[in-house]
Amino acid sequence: MVILRSKEIREMGTEEIQKKLEELQAEHANNISKSAAAGIYENPGKIRELKKTIARVKTILNEKNKEN
Numbered sequence: 001m002v003i004l005r006s007k008e009i010r011e012m013g014t015e016e017i018q019k020k021l022e023e024l025q026a027e028h029a030n031n032i033s034k035s036a037a038a039g040i041y042e043n044p045g046k047i048r049e050l051k052k053t054i055a056r057v058k059t060i061l062n063e064k065n066k067e068n
Contacts, residue, residue, distance in 0.1 A: 003049060018061065
């Protein structure tokens with residue numbers, strides 16, 4: 001997973017942002033299910049960063065939708 005900065009996200013198109021959001025959500029669900037199955041969080045920092053990145057992407061996507 002690559003950490004996306006706000007500047008990088010704003011440079012993307014709306015469709016590209018939505019595609020990236022789906023990828024991030026799938027990766028987050030995968031990490032959560034692995035952690036739940038094992039009972040141990042391998043890398044809680046990665047899960048936390050994924051959640052922050054998803055929130056960042058959703059915020060910018062909403063901003064772009066309000067502009068149009």
